[in-house]
Amino acid sequence: MSTEKKESFRDRIATVDPSGKRKWIFAQKPTGKWYSARTYISWFFFILFFSLPFIYVHGRPLFLFDVTQARFIIFGKVFWPQDFFIFGLAMITFIVFIVLFTAAFGRLFCGWVCPQTIFMEMFFRKIEYFIEGNAAEQRLLARAPWTGKKLFKKAGKHFLFFLFSFVIANFFLAYIIGIKALGKIITEPVHEHVGGLLSILIFSGIFYAVYAYFREQVCTVVCPYGRLQSVLLDRNSMIVAYDHKRGEPRGKFTKKVMHEQGDCIDCMQCVKVCPTGIDIRNGTQMECVGCTACIDACDAIMDKINKPLGLIRYASENGIGNREPLKYTGRMKLYTILLGVLLLLLGFLLFTRKEVDATIMRTPGMLYQQRGTDSISNLYNIKVANKTIDRIPLQLKLEGINGQVEIIGEHNSITVKEEGQGSGTFFVVLPAKIIHERKLPIRIGLYNEKEKIDEISTNFLGPVAE
Numbered sequence: 001m002s003t004e005k006k007e008s009f010r011d012r013i014a015t016v017d018p019s020g021k022r023k024w025i026f027a028q029k030p031t032g033k034w035y036s037a038r039t040y041i042s043w044f045f046f047i048l049f050f051s052l053p054f055i056y057v058h059g060r061p062l063f064l065f066d067v068t069q070a071r072f073i074i075f076g077k078v079f080w081p082q083d084f085f086i087f088g089l090a091m092i093t094f095i096v097f098i099v100l101f102t103a104a105f106g107r108l109f110c111g112w113v114c115p116q117t118i119f120m121e122m123f124f125r126k127i128e129y130f131i132e133g134n135a136a137e138q139r140l141l142a143r144a145p146w147t148g149k150k151l152f153k154k155a156g157k158h159f160l161f162f163l164f165s166f167v168i169a170n171f172f173l174a175y176i177i178g179i180k181a182l183g184k185i186i187t188e189p190v191h192e193h194v195g196g197l198l199s200i201l202i203f204s205g206i207f208y209a210v211y212a213y214f215r216e217q218v219c220t221v222v223c224p225y226g227r228l229q230s231v232l233l234d235r236n237s238m239i240v241a242y243d244h245k246r247g248e249p250r251g252k253f254t255k256k257v258m259h260e261q262g263d264c265i266d267c268m269q270c271v272k273v274c275p276t277g278i279d280i281r282n283g284t285q286m287e288c289v290g291c292t293a294c295i296d297a298c299d300a301i302m303d304k305i306n307k308p309l310g311l312i313r314y315a316s317e318n319g320i321g322n323r324e325p326l327k328y329t330g331r332m333k334l335y336t337i338l339l340g341v342l343l344l345l346l347g348f349l350l351f352t353r354k355e356v357d358a359t360i361m362r363t364p365g366m367l368y369q370q371r372g373t374d375s376i377s378n379l380y381n382i383k384v385a386n387k388t389i390d391r392i393p394l395q396l397k398l399e400g401i402n403g404q405v406e407i408i409g410e411h412n413s414i415t416v417k418e419e420g421q422g423s424g425t426f427f428v429v430l431p432a433k434i435i436h437e438r439k440l441p442i443r444i445g446l447y448n449e450k451e452k453i454d455e456i457s458t459n460f461l462g463p464v465a466e
Contacts, residue, residue: 013220013287014277024142025216027125028135028272032296041112042122049115053174053182059389060419061178068177071419077350078387078419082357086349093342100335102232104328106239110225111290116210116218119168121275121291124161124211131157135272161212162204169203216276219289226286233284235317236327240290242270242281242312243320253305263307270294270312280312356392356416356453357385358446363425368461377406377429378460384423384446386416392448396426399443399455403430428460435462 017023055062057076064073072079072087079086101109110117131153132138144150174182177196185196210218219226233239247264264281271279273294276287280294298312318324363379371377386392393413396405406427407414416422428442439459446454 014274014279015216015220015287022217023277025275025277026135026139026142027275027277027293028269028297029125029129030273030293030296032299034292034296038112038292039122042118045113045115045118046123050171053171053179063175064178065175066177077353080357080385080387080421082385083353086346086353089342089346089349093339093346096335096339096342099232100332100339102229103234103237103335104332106233106237107225107229107288107290108238110219111240111292114289116223117289117291120211120215123164125275127160127164128157131160158212162208165207165211166200166204168207169200172203172207173200216287220276220287226289229284229286234329234331235321236324236329238314238316238326239284240280240288240292240295240312241284241315241317241320243310243315244281245320247281247311263302263311265301265305267301269297269301273297284317354454355387356394356446356448357387358394358454358456359383360444360456360458362458362461368463369427371429374432375429376432376435376462377427380426380428380458382414382424382426383421384414384416385421386418389418391418392416392453394422395447395449397445397447398428399445401430401442402434403428403442405429405444430460430462432462435460438462 015023015025052063053061060073060076060078062073062076064071066072070081128138132141141150141153170182170186173196181196185193185200190197242264247262249260249262250264250266251261253265253267270281271277271294273296274280275291275293276289278285278287280288292314295312295314299309302309302311316324316326319326360380360382363381366379369377369379382396384392384394393411393415395413396407398405406429408425408427414422414424428444430440430442434440438461440462441457442460443455443457445452446456
C-alpha cells in the first residue's frame with residue numbers, strides 16, 4: 001500500500017471528495033440470489049404499506065398514528081395520552097430489541113426491511129435504471145451536454161419520481177389521519193381541506209428530495225443507527241465481511257497458478273454495486289447498510305474464475321480471523337433476558353389495560369356543603385376517556401357505603417362519545433352520622449347500564465370532629 005493510500009485510508013466518507021464536495025454515486029445494478037431475495041421481500045413490504053390503511057378492525061383502522069389528536073391505534077386498539085406509560089415501556093423494549101438484534105446480526109434491518117433502503121433501491125433506483133440505463137450509461141448521461149434526448153430522460157425520471165413521491169405521501173398521511181379522512185381531502189372542495197392538501201404537498205416534496213437528491217446521504221449523514229454500530233457491534237456480530245485471509249494479497253487475474261496471490265483479483269465490482277460507494281474490503285464501515293450487493297457481485301466473479309464463492313459473505317470478525325462459528329455471547333444472553341422481562345411486563349400492561357379510563361378529583365377551592373341537619377356533600381369533577389367504539393352513558397354509584405351520587409345536568413349520567421373524552425361534575429352526599437374523620441375514603445363505581453366497568457377511590461372531606 002502506497003503512502004498516499006495509507007494517508008487516505010477510510011479518513012472520509014465515500015460520498016465526499018478531498019475538496020469536501022459530494023461525489024454522486026452511480027451504483028451498478030446488482031444481480032444474484034441475495035438481490036432476488038431482497039426483491040421478493042420488497043414486494044411484500046409494498047403490499048403491506050399500500051394495503052394496511054384500508055384494513056379496519058371493529059370499525060377502526062388496524063394502524064393509525066394520529067399525532068394531531070394524540071390518538072394511536074395499534075392492531076385495532078386505541079391508545080390515548082393516558083396510556084403514555086405503555087408507549088414509554090414499548091419504546092424501551094424496542095430499543096433493547098435493537099441493541100440485541102444489532103449485537104447479533106449487525107445492520108440486517110437496514111439492508112433488508114428499512115423503508116428508506118427498500119424505496120430507494122427497490123423502487124426509485126429501478127425507475128432510474130429503466131429510464132437512464134445502468135451505472136455506466138447514467139455516468140455518461142450526466143457528463144453529456146444538454147440535448148433533447150437528455151432533457152427527455154431527465155424530465156421523465158424526475159416527473160415519475162415526484163409522481164410516486166406524491167402517491168407515497170398520500171399513503172403516509174393515511175397512517176396519520178386515516179384513509180377515510182384522506183379520501184375527503186381528495187374528493188371534497190380544496191378550500192375545505194387546505195391544511196390537508198399542504199401536508200400532502202410538503203410530504204411529497206420531502207420524499208422527492210430524499211429519493212431524487214439526498215439518497216444515500218440519509219443513511220450516512222442523517223440516520224444515527226450507523227454511528228451506533230461502533231458501540232453495538234463486537235467481533236462476534238454477523239456483518240457483511242470480506243475474507244481478507246483468503247483474498248489477500250490482491251492481484252490481477254491470470255490463468256497461471258500464483259500460490260502467493262489471494263483470491264481477490266481487484267476487479268472493483270464490489271465497489272461499483274455499493275449504493276453508498278464504499279469498499280467493503282476496507283472492513284466494517286459506518287456507511288455499510290448490509291444490502292448484500294457486494295456479495296452477489298463478488299460471487300459472480302468468483303464463479304467466472306472458478307474460485308470458491310463467499311470471498312465476501314455474512315460472517316463475524318472472529319469468523320474471518322479465527323475461523324470461529326457465530327456465537328451466542330453472554331452479552332446477547334443478558335439482552336435477551338432483559339428483553340423477555342420487558343415483553344412480559346408490556347404484555348401484562350396491555351392485557352390489563354382499561355377500555356374506559358377515568359379521573360375523579362374534588363373541585364379545587366371548595367370545602368364540604370351542609371345539606372340540612374343530617375347530610376353533607378362534596379363537589380367532584382370527573383374526566384373520562386372512552387377507548388371503545390361505543391357511546392357510553394356513564395353512571396356513578398357509591399360502593400360499600402350509604403349515600404348517593406347527584407350528577408349535575410339534565411340526565412343522571414355522563415355521556416362519553418365513542419373513542420372520545422367526556423367530563424362532568426357531581427355531588428357525593430353522605431349522612432352526617434357516618435362521618436367521623438376529616439377525610440373519609442370512599443369508592444365510586446363506574447357503570448355502563450348494569451355493567452361495572454371501573455372503580456375509583458377518592459376522599460370525602462367532612463367537618464372536623466369535636
